[in-house]
Amino acid sequence: MAISQELLEVLACPACKTPVELVGESWLVCTECDRKYPIKDDIPVMLIEEGDKFKDVPVEELPDPGSL
Ligand SMILES: [Zn+2]
Secondary structure: OOOOHHHHHHOEOOOOOOEEEEEOOOEEEEOOOOOEEEEEOOEEOOOHHHHHHOOOOOHHHOOOHHHO
């Protein structure tokens, strides 16, 4: 896994403060507002404007964050 379990447990969606879930190895998904945060170079990008970009993208269609 790209990020540690300890880090994952403290990460929350900056928009609604809901804990995020790891999807695959490179996306963090908020189950409350559906924003999706990419993990780039092992660093979660927890920015609302970043999460907004992928709000309407189904998790199975999320791109590789390295290609963004
Ligand atoms: Zn959220």
